[in-house]
Structure formats: C-alpha cells, structure tokens
Amino acid sequence: MKLKKPLSVGLLAALLATGCHTINDNDGGCHIYGTANPRFNGKKIYLVPLQGKVTAEQVDSFIVNNGQFEFHVAPGEMKIIRVDYHVRLGVEDLLVVAEPGRIEVSIDSVSYGKGTPQNDSLQQWKEATKANKMANFHYIKQIRDAESANQPKEAEQLKEQLDSIQRAYRRYSRQLAANMKEGIFHDFLKENFPTTTKRRTAEGTIEEIPFD
Numbered sequence: 001m002k003l004k005k006p007l008s009v010g011l012l013a014a015l016l017a018t019g020c021h022t023i024n025d026n027d028g029g030c031h032i033y034g035t036a037n038p039r040f041n042g043k044k045i046y047l048v049p050l051q052g053k054v055t056a057e058q059v060d061s062f063i064v065n066n067g068q069f070e071f072h073v074a075p076g077e078m079k080i081i082r083v084d085y086h087v088r089l090g091v092e093d094l095l096v097v098a099e100p101g102r103i104e105v106s107i108d109s110v111s112y113g114k115g116t117p118q119n120d121s122l123q124q125w126k127e128a129t130k131a132n133k134m135a136n137f138h139y140i141k142q143i144r145d146a147e148s149a150n151q152p153k154e155a156e157q158l159k160e161q162l163d164s165i166q167r168a169y170r171r172y173s174r175q176l177a178a179n180m181k182e183g184i185f186h187d188f189l190k191e192n193f194p195t196t197t198k199r200r201t202a203e204g205t206i207e208e209i210p211f212d
Contacts (some may be wrong), residue, residue: 001011005017013179014106014145018164022025022030024127025086025101025102026101026168027138028075028100029072029073029074029100030071030072030073030074030075030098030099030100030101030103031070031071031072031101031102031103032047032070032072032073032081032096032105033068033070033103033104033105034068034069034070034071034081034104034105034106034107035067035068035105035106035107036064036067036068036069036083036106036107036176037067037107038066038067038072039087040064040067040083040087041064041065041066042063042064042065043060043064043066043083043084043086043087044061044063044064044083045061045062045063045064045069045081045082045083045084045107046059046060046061046082046083046084046175047059047060047061047062047071047073047079047080047081048079048080048081049077049078049080050077050078050079050080050095051077051078051165060073061081061141067172073098074098075098075099075100077098077183077184078093078095078097078098078184078185078188079096079097079098080094081093081094081096081105081107081113082094082193085158089118089182090109090126091108091109091111091174091207092107092108092109092110092111093111094107094111094112094113095113095122095126096098096119097116097119097122097185098184099117099118099183100107100116100182101115101116101117102115102116103115103119104114112198117129117180117183118180118183118185119167120182120187121180121185122185124176125173125176125185125189126170127173129169132165132166132169135162135165136162136165136166139158139159139162139165140162140211142158143155143158143159143162151199154161167212170193170211170212171212173189173193174189174193174195175204176189177190178187179191194211195211196208196211197209197210197211198209
C-alpha cells in the first residue's frame with residue numbers, strides 16, 4: 001500500500017508536466033498572456049464577451065499570480081479584460097480581439113494589448129479614440145465658457161472646430177476598417193462608424209443618405 005502514494009504523485013507530476021506543454025500559440029486558438037500591477041496578486045481578472053447577454057458560462061477568470069495571468073479561448077469575438085470590481089477603481093478595462101495567435105496585454109491605470117494583426121490595429125485605434133475624447137473634453141469646456149461669457153460667435157466657431165475633429169475621427173475609423181478589409185475588428189468598426197444613415201422625408205418615406 002505504501003507504494004501507491006509515490007506512484008500516484010509521480011503520475012500526477014507527469015500529467016501536469018504534459019499539460020504545461022500542450023499549449024501551442026500557433027494551434028489556431030487565441031492565447032492571451034497578461035501582466036498586471038502586483039497589487040492585483042490574488043485577485044481575479046475576467047475575460048467577458050463584448051456583446052450579447054453575458055452568462056457565467058461565457059466568462060473566463062484567472063487569479064493573478066506574481067503579476068501575471070493568461071487566457072486560452074476559441075477565437076471569434078471581441079472580449080473585455082477587467083479586474084474584479086472590488087479593485088476596479090482607477091483601472092482601465094481592455095478591449096481585445098479573440099483571434100488566433102499570441103496576444104500580450106497589460107492591465108493597469110492605462111491598459112494595452114498587442115501581438116496579432118487585429119489587436120495591433122485595435123491598439124492604434126484605441127490611442128486615436130483617447131486623443132479624440134481629450135479633444136472633445138477640451139472643446140466642450142471652451143464652448144461652455146464662451147456661452148457663459150455671452151460670446152455666441154466664438155462658441156459657434158468652437159462648435160465648428162469640434163465638428164471637424166469628430167468628422168476626421170470618423171473618417172480615420174472608417175479608413176482603418178477599409179485597410180483591414182475583413183475580420184472581427186473590421187466588422188466592429190463598420191458597425192460603429194457607418195458611412196450612411198437613414199432619415200424620413202417630408203413624404204414619409206425613408207431614404208439613405210451619407211453620414212458625413
């Protein structure tokens with residue numbers, strides 16, 4: 001009977017060693033390797049679908065160990081990486097594309113992802129989006145200040161400048177989608193930055209017109 005314990009432990013060790021080497025970044029799966037602020041050690045990080053009803057079966061989680069975490073999932077959709085809500089304050093959620101290959105991510109006050117074609121494009125778009133939001137905040141504040149100071153002409157000029165910035169950002173997002181031609185992120189951009197919109201005419205019919 002005493003021989004069973006070492007044999008079981010040895011078998012378990014062999015199985016674990018085998019399991020550690022079964023993950024291949026080129027096996028067609030999506031492999032996410034992440035680093036996080038060490039203060040998240042022992043805390044859970046979640047991988048959540050971006051769209052649709054989220055159920056427990058659709059959410060993956062990993063307990064951060066030594067500032068590291070990883071997910072291995074089937075490709076095919078966009079996901080959000082976020083830390084446990086107890087420690088979420090001041091931490092930036094990260095949008096990623098679950099596509100085949102190795103994705104390297106970092107989660108902190110400023111989060112980023114890279115490593116696959118769509119995620120590299122997503123990171124580029126994310127930085128442009130952040131710059132656009134900062135410009136919006138800047139101009140909206142100036143517009144309110146001008147309106148409060150009873151300067152309608154200046155406020156109108158600022159609104160035109162803000163509109164121009166918004167148009168440029170939408171054009172950039174559409175061009176990025178056009179350059180990608182296809183893929184999960186391509187479809188995301190096409191859906192969120194359409195080139196046309198619909199409006200009701202005076203006759204009550206619906207017509208499609210250019211968005212910008």
